Amino acid sequence: MEQREPELPLAPAADGAVEGRQASRGRNRSSLTRFLLLPALVFLAIFFAYPMIDIVMRSFAGPGGFTLAHYGQVIEHPVYLRVFQITFEIAFTVTLLTLLLGYPLAYVLAGAGKLAAGAIMACVLLSFFTNILVRTYAWMIILGPEGVINQLLRYEGLGSVKLLYNRYGVLIGMTYALLPYMVLTLYSVMSGIDRRFLQAARNLGASDWRAFWHVFLPLSLPGVVGGSLLVFILSVGYFITPRLLGGARDQMIAMVIEQHVELGVNWGFASALAIILLVLTTAGFMLYDRLVGLKSLFESKA
Amino acid sequence: MAGPRGEGVARRGAPVRLQGLKKAYGETVAVRDVTLSVAAGEFITLLGPSGSGKTTTLMMIAGFVPESAGEIYIDERPIGRVPPERRELGMVFQSYALFPHMTVAENIAFPLRMRGWPRGEIRQKVAAALEMVKLPGYEERAPRQLSGGQQQRVALARAIVFEPRVLLMDEPLGSLDKKLREHMQAEIKRIQRQLDMTVIYVTHDQDEALTMSDRIAVMHQGRIQQVGSPTALYDEPINAFVADFIGESNFVGGTVISVDADGTAEVRHASGRVFRAAWHGSVQPGMSVVASIRPERLTLAAQGAADSPCNLWRGRISEIIFIGDATKYKIALEDLILTVKTQDRDLGAGARVGDEVGVRWSPAHTTLLHHAPDP
Numbered sequence: 001m002e003q004r005e006p007e008l009p010l011a012p013a014a015d016g017a018v019e020g021r022q023a024s025r026g027r028n029r030s031s032l033t034r035f036l037l038l039p040a041l042v043f044l045a046i047f048f049a050y051p052m053i054d055i056v057m058r059s060f061a062g063p064g065g066f067t068l069a070h071y072g073q074v075i076e077h078p079v080y081l082r083v084f085q086i087t088f089e090i091a092f093t094v095t096l097l098t099l100l101l102g103y104p105l106a107y108v109l110a111g112a113g114k115l116a117a118g119a120i121m122a123c124v125l126l127s128f129f130t131n132i133l134v135r136t137y138a139w140m141i142i143l144g145p146e147g148v149i150n151q152l153l154r155y156e157g158l159g160s161v162k163l164l165y166n167r168y169g170v171l172i173g174m175t176y177a178l179l180p181y182m183v184l185t186l187y188s189v190m191s192g193i194d195r196r197f198l199q200a201a202r203n204l205g206a207s208d209w210r211a212f213w214h215v216f217l218p219l220s221l222p223g224v225v226g227g228s229l230l231v232f233i234l235s236v237g238y239f240i241t242p243r244l245l246g247g248a249r250d251q252m253i254a255m256v257i258e259q260h261v262e263l264g265v266n267w268g269f270a271s272a273l274a275i276i277l278l279v280l281t282t283a284g285f286m287l288y289d290r291l292v293g294l295k296s297l298f299e300s301k302a
Numbered sequence: 303m304a305g306p307r308g309e310g311v312a313r314r315g316a317p318v319r320l321q322g323l324k325k326a327y328g329e330t331v332a333v334r335d336v337t338l339s340v341a342a343g344e345f346i347t348l349l350g351p352s353g354s355g356k357t358t359t360l361m362m363i364a365g366f367v368p369e370s371a372g373e374i375y376i377d378e379r380p381i382g383r384v385p386p387e388r389r390e391l392g393m394v395f396q397s398y399a400l401f402p403h404m405t406v407a408e409n410i411a412f413p414l415r416m417r418g419w420p421r422g423e424i425r426q427k428v429a430a431a432l433e434m435v436k437l438p439g440y441e442e443r444a445p446r447q448l449s450g451g452q453q454q455r456v457a458l459a460r461a462i463v464f465e466p467r468v469l470l471m472d473e474p475l476g477s478l479d480k481k482l483r484e485h486m487q488a489e490i491k492r493i494q495r496q497l498d499m500t501v502i503y504v505t506h507d508q509d510e511a512l513t514m515s516d517r518i519a520v521m522h523q524g525r526i527q528q529v530g531s532p533t534a535l536y537d538e539p540i541n542a543f544v545a546d547f548i549g550e551s552n553f554v555g556g557t558v559i560s561v562d563a564d565g566t567a568e569v570r571h572a573s574g575r576v577f578r579a580a581w582h583g584s585v586q587p588g589m590s591v592v593a594s595i596r597p598e599r600l601t602l603a604a605q606g607a608a609d610s611p612c613n614l615w616r617g618r619i620s621e622i623i624f625i626g627d628a629t630k631y632k633i634a635l636e637d638l639i640l641t642v643k644t645q646d647r648d649l650g651a652g653a654r655v656g657d658e659v660g661v662r663w664s665p666a667h668t669t670l671l672h673h674a675p676d677p
Contacts, residue, residue, distance in 0.1 A: 194397070194399070196395055196397060196399040197399055197401060197402075199364075199366050199386070199395070199399070200393070200395060200399035200401070201401075201412070202365075202366070202385070202386040202387050203364055203365075203366075203386055203387070203389075203391065203392075203393045204387075204412050204413035204416060204460065204464075205387050205388075205390075205412075205413045205416035205417055205464070206387055206412075206416045207385075207387055210416065211387075214412070215401055215403075218403045219402070219403055
């Protein structure tokens, strides 16, 4: 989503008249690097860069050539702005929920013994082994008016709740589906935190809670940032889960785009929506980078 | 329990006592029945190879590893149920464990912040601690900007800034090069004297243990083998492990022929050669024993008769090793190789591999050990 247009460094870098063994060795290595990158770059060029350019062009293309009509349409109809708003609301909420649920889980996972960690990890990864569609249908059964939850509530005489075809359903389904991404990202950072830092903190007079707060939490922040970015990016473009578990008022942008392609066959308008989503998301991250600094993602450990 | 520093002066260090300390992980026993009294202000070293239980013992004192049995007393108070943060022990970790997300000043301030000290006082204390470890003005650096030796100093400053009465050190100099290590050894001793702390120091480096400690506890297979001053351990090791681990030693096995009233015993080696050794305790004719002789206690002797109280054996030089301040000669006797270490370079000036020489040593420097050396 926020990949840059891949540059194609296929043309050999302008080699000056640099001679000498060292220079030629450096050149050999870089030509090998280029060679190894080539397949991926070609793939990206054909299946990513070209479609991307095509979408941009379509979003500006009308019957009479260049037009801003598609973008104008988005601004004219408040319903589309509302969809963008809902999309970001849901993505933000899901990110927050996965973080709240995933952080303690990853913490336990990182501190657990081999056996326990393996078991927890298996539970986390197990959900990946089943098709997302199947899992979403399973949620429909669980959340539905005659589903497990409502049967249980009625049995206890607590009435019933509507969890399907509304915002709750979307949030539950998406949080469930995206939780592993959050947990795995957090875990990769947390498992790299030397436990001796915590021992040192305890030795220096911090209770276990304060050791966590002053030492572990700050050191795990790169995982929080990374996991949140990943889940947010995936959430913004989510399709199947909101489509199946959401109601009419929980339409996310991907669903609207799909409708315009499938039903309206309006490629130009769908393209405009996609580009707006891309621009908004990128702008969001640039702002985030300004405020928090994405660099913290890459320079955490001493 | 009068330590070498027990002159009765009021001091800040606290006595530490380990009573029957044991740690078992399922079937494997890491520490078995460790009992040790450390006097207030004493510098004691737990010395042993990896897996000897020395670090586990230290971790039990610090409160990170729960003991399976036994009790730890600090200032004569049992601390088994006291959580690590309330034991008031300074600790320097092997890897320093400086918090990477904090500056040097924040690291050193951490124990004071946890104790709720006021800001201004913390600043003063941090500056004083940095002064003490000779890193003044390093407050705002990040740990990763420092060299290994500097990180070591910051870790030390952080461990002593809250004036603990006992300082634990887990192989603190392990990752420094030799020159820096020797320098830091002197620094640590200086600071220990200045603050008059009890120090429990863990290392596998016997030189470090010998130079720094008031007393050394040699550990092997989860047990304390021997506790004593560096000279006592070096001169009177009680078993082959200690003799071999602290310094180098020649081991000569044999059978006791006679025990004489002058404090020496006559021992016959398997080859039929006979030597005399000093004996303590119960040695009886017919016992098989192992004698330990330090290489520097052996001398090369030119042809000629032995002075009567000395042992003199003959052999051939099989190897000459120059190690700078001394020279080692490996002397091959039929079924035995003795190592001779001498600082007198004139002595062996003309000696060459293959020459026949005499090896002479005094019975007084021949220690009979209780146990046979491990293979």
